[in-house]
Amino acid sequence: MQFGLTEEQQMIVETTRSFVENELYPHEMEVERTGHLRMDLIKQVQAKAMQAGLYAANMPAEVGGAGLDTLSWLLYEKELGKANYALHWTCVARPSNILLAGTEEQRQKYLYPCIRGEKWDCLAMTEPGAGSDLRGMKASARQDGDDWVLNGTKHFISHADLADFAICFMASGEEDTPRGRKKLITAFFVDKGTPGFTVRDGYRNVSHRGYTNAILEFDNCRLPKSQILGEVHKGFEVANAWLGATRLQVAATCLGRAERALAHAVQYAAERQQFGQAIGKFQGISFKLADMAMELKAAELLTWEAAWKFDQGTVTEADMSMAKLKATEVLAFIADEAIQIHGGMGLMDDLPLERIWRDARVERIWEGTSEIQRHIISRQMLRAFGA
Template sequence: MDFGLSQEQQMVVDTVRDFVEKELYPHENTVEELGYVPEELTKEIRQKVLDLGFYAANIPEEFGGGGLDYVTMSLLERELGRASQALSVIFGRPSNILCGCKGEQVEKYLMPAIRGEKIDCIAMTEPDAGSDVRSMKASAVKDGDDWVLNGTKHFITHADEADFAIVFIATGEEETPRGKKKQITCFLVDRGTPGFEIREGYKCVSHRGYNNSILNFDNCRIPASQILGEEGKGFDEANTWLGATRLTVAAMSVGRAQRCFDLAVNWAAERKQFGQPIGKFQGVSFKLADMATDIQAAEYLTMGAAWKLDKDLPADQDIAMAKVHATEMLARVTDESLQIFGGMGLMNELPIERFWRDARVERIWDGTSEIQRHIISRGLLRPLGA
């Protein structure tokens, strides 16, 4: 693995960081106060990303996207992680699973998503089906050439802005050596479809403005032509395209931690107590040393996992390690940064308390820390027959 950045990768880092600092940072306080991103601001940011040529950078070139490899995409996500989640999501990375579109779906969903004309959201989680996705109760029944969907999804981020939802729903059962398991099918469901309701979700302590929604399906009828992939093969489609989402969380955690750390270092150098900068005190300087080490370790884990994906090497364990370490590192760095800032760290005049709040959700979504440890330990024990 080459630890140096190519000229193209350095250009991506410099361009995205400049965009984040100039176009996103200035609006963070507004989003925090309002709890949403104003529609005109969303349109303005999206158009600037399109003009920059970075929209849909995660989509392979063969489908019309930017075609960035995993390492370069992780560098891009790291830079976006520095900004408010509600603003950085506008940078435009359509769900990769749309690459599974076929026939008319390509022009109806994939291409508009790549051009920034339509926004998608992924709906999988339910009130009684979080980590155990196969326990979902929402179901779809075939009726002629249509499917009728019923049930509820929640914690669906960005659904308030989405033009359509990528919905995973139970469509039957299959026998397995471990008993019956639900077959999951993926559907493309347009906003405004009769029987499909998008409701305001819960108030979350993390990532204000990046809102979650509740999706209700009440005899929602959609044609079979809107199945993404094959009937009953929704997990196969997800595993093909969505495997790197946890790597995205890791990369963004590294970027957010670095921004928080930079603020803490500057504060430790400038803030004086007892006649000298507080960074002179070992109690503070050792915190900084540990934080710097923690961040760099998380970055190496993240880039190493991305490198394996680019080389088509098995990377499930590496991604899990990156995700669990980077998100828990972010929690430690934001907490220690707040401690260094003291009382001011808790005040909303500074972004430290926001970083601290925002960090909490990273250990839960896209697979909890416990799930990541299960993946890691399973990979260690299964070859030994345990």
């Protein structure tokens, strides 16, 4: 593993950083104070992202993306992650990789329009009674001739209000396992406007203002079999094959915000004077800075190693869980310490610190809670002993 960046990777970092600072930062205050991302602003920034070659950069070159290797992609995600989440996720969209699992006909209808910025997608798994335990989902799909009929509710579905379609995972049957009967899952494309499919406003969230969640309701929603993504009853296989790196994406965006918070803390500690000297000279502050820098470096190394191993085909679930767990918890630590160093000013919205602090809270919950990540890590350790 090489620790230095290639010229191409350095160019990706510099290009993305410049775009974030010049095109995203100026709009953060509006989104934070209104909690709303205007469609005209989305289109304006989206056009600039396309011009800069940053739109849908997570996708392979053969379908119109940038064709980045995993490490280069995460370096790009880290820079984008420094900005307000709604701005970078919506205006510089990265369509879900699961769209690549579709047939050519499905790619024409869903994947390519997302890459061109003509459509947005959303992913619907979570239910009021089934979060981490996806096998416990109650939303169902029942076959009726050549059609499938969907019923049930999904919630916490990110930006579903904006999305043109949802990729929905539904319980479509049961199978016998050593631990008893378990649900079989099938994935479906569901277009907005399909009879029986309703998108309702979700919950007000303390994190990521402007980045909305929604409740999806299915009431005898009838779909032709052509809307199945992958194979019947193979929804888990589709998800596992195409969504594996999403935890690394979360880790990378957290690294970006942690780096931004640390930069503010260092600058303030160097400039703020108390008792005739910079507060960074006091051990109480200097030790905080040292610990923040060390923890950030540790989280970066775990994330970059997992990215490198992903491209080598040697990454494990535990590798990705360690990266996600460490990066999300380090972000919370650095955001909190940065505010402590700033004192009262750290809580004012003149600075991005109070936003970074608020936004950090959701990262330890979505894409698998910290507890789930620890379970995955320990499970891999115990398997070596047959436990």
